[in-house]
Amino acid sequence: MTQITVFKAKKIITMDPNRRDATHVAVRDGKVLAVGGATCADQWGAVTHDETLAHATLMPGMVEGHAHMMAGAMWRYAYAGYHDRIDPQGKLWTGMTDIDAVVDGLTTYAQGLGPDDPLVGWGFDPIFLTSERLSAKHLDQISTDRPIAIIFSNFHLMCVNSKALEMAGYDGGTNAEGVIKGPDGAPTGELQEMAAMFPIMRRLGIDFRGLSQTPEAIADFAEVAQRAGVTTITDLFSSMEDDDLKVMLDITGRDTFPLRIVPVLGAMGEPVQIADRAETLAKSSTDKLRLGAVKLMTDGSIQGWTARVKWPHYVGGQPNGIWNTAPEQIYALCDEMQKRGIQMHIHVNGDEAAEVSIAAIEAALRNHPAPGHRHVLQHCQMMGRDQYQRAKELGCCTNIFANHIWYFGDQHVELTLGRDRAERMDAARTALDEGVPVALHSDAPVTPLGPLFTAWCAVNRQTMTGQTLGAAQCITVDEALYAITMGAAYTLKLDAEIGSIEAGKQADFAILGDDPTAVDPMALKDVPVLGTVHGGQVHLL
Numbered sequence: 327m328t329q330i331t332v333f334k335a336k337k338i339i340t341m342d343p344n345r346r347d348a349t350h351v352a353v354r355d356g357k358v359l360a361v362g363g364a365t366c367a368d369q370w371g372a373v374t375h376d377e378t379l380a381h382a383t384l385m386p387g388m389v390e391g392h393a394h395m396m397a398g399a400m401w402r403y404a405y406a407g408y409h410d411r412i413d414p415q416g417k418l419w420t421g422m423t424d425i426d427a428v429v430d431g432l433t434t435y436a437q438g439l440g441p442d443d444p445l446v447g448w449g450f451d452p453i454f455l456t457s458e459r460l461s462a463k464h465l466d467q468i469s470t471d472r473p474i475a476i477i478f479s480n481f482h483l484m485c486v487n488s489k490a491l492e493m494a495g496y497d498g499g500t501n502a503e504g505v506i507k508g509p510d511g512a513p514t515g516e517l518q519e520m521a522a523m524f525p526i527m528r529r530l531g532i533d534f535r536g537l538s539q540t541p542e543a544i545a546d547f548a549e550v551a552q553r554a555g556v557t558t559i560t561d562l563f564s565s566m567e568d569d570d571l572k573v574m575l576d577i578t579g580r581d582t583f584p585l586r587i588v589p590v591l592g593a594m595g596e597p598v599q600i601a602d603r604a605e606t607l608a609k610s611s612t613d614k615l616r617l618g619a620v621k622l623m624t625d626g627s628i629q630g631w632t633a634r635v636k637w638p639h640y641v642g643g644q645p646n647g648i649w650n651t652a653p654e655q656i657y658a659l660c661d662e663m664q665k666r667g668i669q670m671h672i673h674v675n676g677d678e679a680a681e682v683s684i685a686a687i688e689a690a691l692r693n694h695p696a697p698g699h700r701h702v703l704q705h706c707q708m709m710g711r712d713q714y715q716r717a718k719e720l721g722c723c724t725n726i727f728a729n730h731i732w733y734f735g736d737q738h739v740e741l742t743l744g745r746d747r748a749e750r751m752d753a754a755r756t757a758l759d760e761g762v763p764v765a766l767h768s769d770a771p772v773t774p775l776g777p778l779f780t781a782w783c784a785v786n787r788q789t790m791t792g793q794t795l796g797a798a799q800c801i802t803v804d805e806a807l808y809a810i811t812m813g814a815a816y817t818l819k820l821d822a823e824i825g826s827i828e829a830g831k832q833a834d835f836a837i838l839g840d841d842p843t844a845v846d847p848m849a850l851k852d853v854p855v856l857g858t859v860h861g862g863q864v865h866l867l
């Protein structure tokens with residue numbers, strides 16, 4: 327006879343329409359046994375009442391449908407972002423709001439490095455700076471002997487110093503897409519998208535896979551998640567080699583590890599091989615490590631002007647973006663994955679990338695019709711009504727990058743798309759009205775992990791300068807809370823196991839200091855996260 331624990335809470339928000347709230351939840355074997363009042367589990371035998379959470383509001387453990395494991399590991403590099411940010415240990419890193427601050431901050435940081443270590447920074451974003459663009463000559467002020475690479479916050483661009491350019495063999499004679507040159511014909515130091523960045527990453531030993539798969543990085547990732555009330559999270563471009571799998575199975579298999587992880591295999595290479603690997607990985611799935619889906623990277627990032635955007639393109643007349651995967655390859659990947667019944671998560675920032683991806687899924691479905699694939703369009707930043715309707719027709723899900731409204735909304739008005747298109751970005755209202763399954767995400771570490779903040783963005787659509795960007799696309803608090811729990815669980819095909827508090831599901835809860843449905847919607851982001859319950863185990867912060 328295993329023990330039954332009945333947790334009492336101030337309020338339990340269940341996401342179960344049959345019983346929208348409750349005061350008690352009974353847990354046995356890590357799962358929800360019953361929900362209701364104090365006597366909800368009495369007919370199951372002897373129970374132990376637990377008052378530890380009596381002061382708190384519980385909701386289903388939040389589900390982050392688009393994040394990256396390096397959200398923990400990136401803190402091993404120097405943070406060079408514009409916004410203040412808190413690391414996994416709770417330390418505040420002050421934002422660097424101009425190039426001088428970046429140069430000064432990184433010069434200080436470099437003093438702590440060994441003589442042969444490269445200096446790697448992350449989180450920088452030139453779009454917030456009104457001065458000239460960061461270039462190799464700025465970074466050369468820090469050092470000309472030590473290679474330096476500053477990865478931008480979108481992870482689609484970087485800037486490097488002359489030493490790093492030299493190591494990668496980039497010079498005036500280089501003719502490669504994404505290696506940006508100045509008026510003098512020499513590389514400026516800015517590199518756009520994967521093909522241009524990989525040679526630098528290889529030579530400087532910047533290894534997102536290695537960074538993400540150490541036990542420390544995984545522990546940091548769990549720490550970041552717990553602080554945000556997240557109990558299930560994705561790693562949405564994983565390499566998942568055999569060694570990685572062993573480490574992940576070991577760590578997630580520990581009883582006290584407080585997180586379910588869904589690593590999604592990055593689709594780089596031959597479609598057949600990728601599908602084979604995804605099928606092999608799927609066989610190792612457990613309750614806490616769910617494998618078998620793949621991630622396609624199509625275009626770049628809107629704020630880096632590398633997203634593929636339909637006419638009339640960018641307001642500044644910038645060239646129209648970069649394909650990380652060529653359209654014909656997107657078609658080939660979609661066809662193979664659909665044929666094999668493998669779920670795809672497809673990165674689409676610009677509306678041209680969404681258009682190509684939707685058409686490729688449509689073609690694949692014509693060749694291999696099958697319901698229930700739940701392919702997920704990820705980011706969906708520029709998708710309009712027509713594209714949401716087609717996504718619905720095809721049985722696709724959408725995971726919307728709501729945090730962009732606050733972080734980059736003003737820049738999208740001024741610098742990338744112009745006001746009219748910026749106001750209909752991340753169109754959660756349209757998506758819900760068209761009946762497409764919707765999740766909301768942070769893309770951590772691109773923006774910080776925090777589903778309540780992400781929900782707040784979708785509800786209020788406030789930008790950093792305090793304007794409401796596209797009031798017509800605001801959604802309600804209830805809709806947003808559903809999107810960060812059940813909505814995201816559905817996109818991961820985990821909706822039978824997590825996402826709501828009801829009998830039979832995993833006992834995964836977020837412990838909150840306030841009721842998110844009762845506070846002013848503008849205060850939703852400030853609702854304190856006190857910890858999580860994971861598989862019935864209480865983890866208070």
Ligand SMILES: [Zn+2]
Nearest residue numbers: 392393562769
């Ligand atoms: Zn991402």
